[in-house]
Each structure stands twice: as structure tokens, then as C-alpha cells.
Amino acid sequence: MSSVTKEQVMAALSTVQEPELHRDLVTLNMIKDIAIDDGNVSFTVVLTTPACPLRGRIQEEAKAAVEKISGVKSVNVKLDARVRDDGRDRTIDGLKVKNAVAVASGKGGVGKSTVSVNLAIALAKTGAKVGLLDADIYGPNVPTMMGVEQLPPAMGDKMLPAEIFGVKLMSIGFLVKPGQPLIWRGPMLHSAIRQFLTDVEWGELDYLIIDLPPGTGDAQLSLAQSIALSGAVIVTLPQAVSLEDANRGLQMFNVLKVPVIGVVENMSYLELPDGSRVDVFGNGGGESLAKEAGVPFLGTIPMDPDVRKGGDGGSPVVVSLPNSSSAKALSAIAEKVAASLSVAAAQNDNSVTIKMVG
Numbered sequence: 001m002s003s004v005t006k007e008q009v010m011a012a013l014s015t016v017q018e019p020e021l022h023r024d025l026v027t028l029n030m031i032k033d034i035a036i037d038d039g040n041v042s043f044t045v046v047l048t049t050p051a052c053p054l055r056g057r058i059q060e061e062a063k064a065a066v067e068k069i070s071g072v073k074s075v076n077v078k079l080d081a082r083v084r085d086d087g088r089d090r091t092i093d094g095l096k097v098k099n100a101v102a103v104a105s106g107k108g109g110v111g112k113s114t115v116s117v118n119l120a121i122a123l124a125k126t127g128a129k130v131g132l133l134d135a136d137i138y139g140p141n142v143p144t145m146m147g148v149e150q151l152p153p154a155m156g157d158k159m160l161p162a163e164i165f166g167v168k169l170m171s172i173g174f175l176v177k178p179g180q181p182l183i184w185r186g187p188m189l190h191s192a193i194r195q196f197l198t199d200v201e202w203g204e205l206d207y208l209i210i211d212l213p214p215g216t217g218d219a220q221l222s223l224a225q226s227i228a229l230s231g232a233v234i235v236t237l238p239q240a241v242s243l244e245d246a247n248r249g250l251q252m253f254n255v256l257k258v259p260v261i262g263v264v265e266n267m268s269y270l271e272l273p274d275g276s277r278v279d280v281f282g283n284g285g286g287e288s289l290a291k292e293a294g295v296p297f298l299g300t301i302p303m304d305p306d307v308r309k310g311g312d313g314g315s316p317v318v319v320s321l322p323n324s325s326s327a328k329a330l331s332a333i334a335e336k337v338a339a340s341l342s343v344a345a346a347q348n349d350n351s352v353t354i355k356m357v358g
Contacts, residue, residue: 003071006034009041012065019054020339021346025062028346032080039073041066048346049206050081050126051338083128083206083338084345088228095197096204097131099230099341101261102223104253106245108139108214111266111301112235114311115330116211117145118318119233122334124166125318128206131161134171135193135223136213143173147314150174158201165319170200193219194226207338214245224256230341231261233298238265238285246286250293261340262296263289264333270303271325298336301329 014026025031025045034043045062047055063075085098103116113136120132134142143149148162151174161168172192202208210229213219223229232253236246246263253260265286269277290297301307304326310317318327 004036004039004041004069006036008069009034009036009043009066012069013043013062016058016061016065018048019057020343021048023346025058033078039071040076041069041072041074042076042078044078044080047079047081048342049083049338050128051123051335052081052342053332053335053339055079081127084342086230086341086345087348088230090228095202095227097202097208097227098206099345100208100210100227101337101341102210102212102220102229102232102253102258103235104212104220104232104249105214105235105242106247106249107242110214110235110237110242110246111307112136112214113139113141113145113211114307114316115233115235115264115266115301115333116209117142117311117316118327118330119334119337120167120207120209121165121316122318122331123207123209123338125331126334126338128338129204130166131168131170131202131205131208133196133208133210134169134173135196135210135219137172137192137219138213140171140173140176141311142169142171142211144314145311145316148174155201157199159199160201165316168202168205170196170202172196193222197227207341220249220252221256224258229258230344231259233261233337234263234289234295235266236263236286236289237267238283240285243285243289247289247293250289250295259344260293260295261337262298263287263293264298265300267303268300296336296340299329299333301333302326 010026013031014024016025018028030046032044032046059077063077066075083098090097103112105112120130124130134140146164146169148164151162152160161170234246234250236242250260263286271277287297302325306321307317307326310320318330321327
């Protein structure tokens with residue numbers, strides 16, 4: 001029998017804090033499956049999201065804490081994850097979505113769909129269950145960007161979403177002929193968006209990413225009325241005109257009482273072969289917008305022809321070139337979004353003051 005006990009292990013782990021939630025791992029019920037064999041200790045840390053940006057730090061600090069126990073010979077720390085539910089009611093017609101995130105912009109052409117697609121795939125690559133709803137009724141480009149042409153056959157009275165790169169996908173683009181314009185008034189928009197939520201067999205999702213059309217009109221209002229959103233991500237370019245429009249989109253979500261997760265600055269700079277950078281659209285605008293609005297700045301994404309090629313070819317950059325600067329930037333943004341959602345969910349669960357780190 002080992003002289004090391006589970007009580008000692010739990011006591012040691014109670015000194016290790018989750019860096020973003022500022023509560024110890026034991027209080028947060030993040031420890032399971034403790035096993036001790038002749039001084040060899042193993043246990044699992046259940047992260048609040050598989051996209052946790054500080055998972056390596058948590059793993060190392062947990063290991064170091066247990067190694068200090070007298071009699072411990074080795075420590076094996078496994079990582080698992082359970083995405084927290086934000087506590088909002090989305091039980092309409094059986095919708096089982098833990099977190100719903102809108103990706104929006106004030107104007108078109110800023111790469112909002114590119115961010116939506118790569119954000120969804122980056123989250124799915126971590127092991128999360130992810131859905132992507134293309135609610136850009138007027139320009140449904142997501143099927144092209146994901147390389148999907150049609151939906152699978154329906155199941156009873158429910159449509160089945162397409163599935164690729166680990167992401168479940170639904171878009172109006174699957175239901176209309178290529179090039180067919182949709183000239184819809186508000187009630188038709190509202191009906192379509194609601195159907196995409198209630199008449200599609202999404203299954204259980206950790207995250208539903210919703211790509212909105214640009215602007216501050218009927219689609220945004222219909223979405224906010226149809227599903228309780230966890231938050232919104234605002235995409236902008238660095239240039240002044242884009243920032244003005246992005247600010248309108250940001251303020252719209254404030255009016256709708258939807259939390260703004262943060263601002264993403266796309267096409268921030270062009271990196272030349274010699275390593276120098278050209279600020280094609282200016283610089284620092286997205287960060288300034290976030291600071292003025294009092295919301296987090298989630299990061300910059302460089303201009304990169306491979307991002308465009310990946311979107312046009314149905315193989316987004318986080319899949320086709322995961323080690324590129326653009327893919328790494330998008331993956332880091334996905335981690336920040338996931339971390340922000342975890343913090344917000346923990347605040348709702350525990351009624352404690354939690355501060356984001358980094």
C-alpha cells in the first residue's frame with residue numbers, strides 16, 4: 001500500500017488556481033480519476049473548455065503541486081474538458097446549445113465569414129462539438145468556403161446539417177439555386193432564421209457560431225429575438241470607415257443586451273518576404289475601438305493570400321495551413337473566445353468576480 005493518500009493529493013491540488021477563473025481546481029470540481037500505485041500518482045484535470053489557452057500551465061502547476069507530497073515518485077496529469085453551459089434558456093424545440101456566438105460586422109468585405117468559418121473549425125479541432133449557422137441571407141458564402149455543396153437527406157421532419165472538418169453546418173445557400181437573389185422583408189428573414197434554429201437536427205453543441213450579414217438590420221434583430229446569445233464577436237478592418245461601421249454594430253448588441261466578447265481586426269498588415277510589414281489599411285484601429293468601447297481586443301489577423309485561396313477552394317486556412325501566421329492568429333482568437341465564454345459561464349454559476357487574464 002502506498003503511503004500517499006487521495007486526501008493528500010486533493011489538498012495539494014487545492015493550492016492550484018485556474019488562472020482565468022481565480023478559483024482552485026478542487027473548488028471548481030476539475031479533478032477526477034485519482035489513482036495511486038506505490039507512489040505513482042495519476043489524475044485528470046477537467047478543463048472548462050478544450051480550447052483552454054492556458055491548459056499547459058494548469059497541467060504543469062498541478063503536476064508540480066502533487067510532486068511536493070512526501071512519498072510521490074511520479075505524477076501523470078491527464079487533461080479532459082467539459083464545456084460549461086452559459087445558463088441561458090435555449091430549449092425551443094429541443095435546441096441543445098451550451099454557447100451561441102454571433103460574428104458580426106458593420107459593413108461587408110471585412111472577412112466576417114472567414115473569421116466565422118475558421119473560428120468554428122479551430123474550436124472543433126480542440127475536440128469541442130461545434131455548429132456553424134450561415135445566417136448571412138444575402139450572401140451565403142459559407143458552403144463555398146467549407147467546400148460543401150448539399151445537405152444530407154432529411155431525417156423525418158428535421159433537416160440534417162452538413163458536417164465537415166468536425167463542424168455541423170447549415171446555410172440558406174443549400175436551399176436556393178446558385179446566384180438566385182433573396183429579396184426578403186423582415187418577416188421572411190425572421191421565419192428563415194428561426195427555422196434554421198428549430199427545424200435542423202443540430203444535436204448537442206458546445207458552441208454554435210452564427211455568421212450574420214453585415215449591418216444592423218432585420219437579421220440581427222431576428223436572431224437576438226430567436227435565440228439567447230452568449231455574446232458577439234465584432235470583425236473590422238483597421239481603416240476609419242470600417243471602424244465607424246463596426247462601432248455601430250457593437251453598439252447595436254449593447255442595445256439588444258447581448259454581451260460583446262470582443263473585437264477582431266482583420267487584414268491588419270501585409271507581411272513582405274523580407275519580414276517587413278505594410279499597414280495597407282492603417283494600424284491599431286481595432287484595438288482602439290475595443291478600448292473605447294470597454295471590451296476585449298481579441299487579436300489581429302494579417303493579410304494573407306492563402307486565407308483567400310483556402311476560402312475559395314473549400315479548405316479554410318486553419319485546415320490547409322495550420323502553421324501559417326494567419327491560422328495561428330485565428331486559432332488564438334478561438335481560444336480567447338472559448339476562455340471568455342468559460343469565464344462568463346463560471347460567473348453565472350458561482351456568483352463570483354472573475355477577471356480575464358491576458
